[in-house]
Structure formats: structure tokens, C-alpha cells
Amino acid sequence: MGVSVSASTAIIVAGLFFAFTTLYPVAANGLDRVSDAQHGINERALERQNTDFAVTNATFDGDTLTINATNEGSVGLVADDATLVVGNEYVDVGGTNASTTVDGDGDTALWLGDETLTVRVAQDDAATTIDNGTRVVLVVESGVRDAATVTEVSA
16 A cells, blocks of 8 residues: 555544544534423423312402412412413413412412412403403413303302
């Protein structure tokens, strides 16, 4: 073998080495991102599986819409992160338009298992007309939802 064959073989081997040293970190980072994303998907699925709540009643007394929901799951929820839809209109539960209490305590937003969340929305703050038969849907941050039909009560 001549010098040119040995030199070209060395150049090819060096090129393969440099190609491998740049390909390996890219492949490793890609695999890390895919496994992190898969882990996140699994965590959110487990949270959805352990989240369970029921809207026990929704009443309207002419001025205030009151929704009661009981957390029946093993995951603690944040009351202010819940979403309320009243008659196909969004109501901001965590904003100034509605008030929330957890087992009668208005100073906490943590809604643990076997506790009751009460959401009160004034008629003026609701974006829709509330009457007997209006549907309310409560959705928590994991996407789990429950619905109820409003019943009117005497003030």
C-alpha cells in the first residue's frame, strides 16, 4: 500500500470519528427530550386518573348562582384554577367575578379529597341569563369535568 491509500484511509477514519462525535450528542439529547415528554404524558394521565369530583348541586336564588362540588379523588386541586361554564359562557372562578370557599373557608384555594368547593357567582357578573334548567360545567386543571343543571330556589 502506498502513502496515498494510508492517508486517505486515515482521513476517512477521522471523518467518521468527527461525524460520530457530533451525531451522538444530538441523538442523546433527542432521546432525552422524547423520554421527558413521555414521562410528562404519563404523569398527566395518572393525575387525570386520580382526579374525581362531582358537582352535587347548582342553585340560583335570583341574585346568586351557587355551585357545590365534592372532591372524591386522591389528588388535591386548586379551586382558583377551575373553570366554570354557565350556559355556554365562561366565568372566571379565580377572578374577582366569583367567590370560592372550601368547606366554608374562603382563605384557602386548596381543595383536598372529601372537601366541598362552593362557587358563588352574582347574576350581574354572569355573562348569560341564569334560569331554571341552565347547565353549568365545572372543569379542573387536569381536564376532568362534571356538569349539573341549575335549579331555582326561593330567596
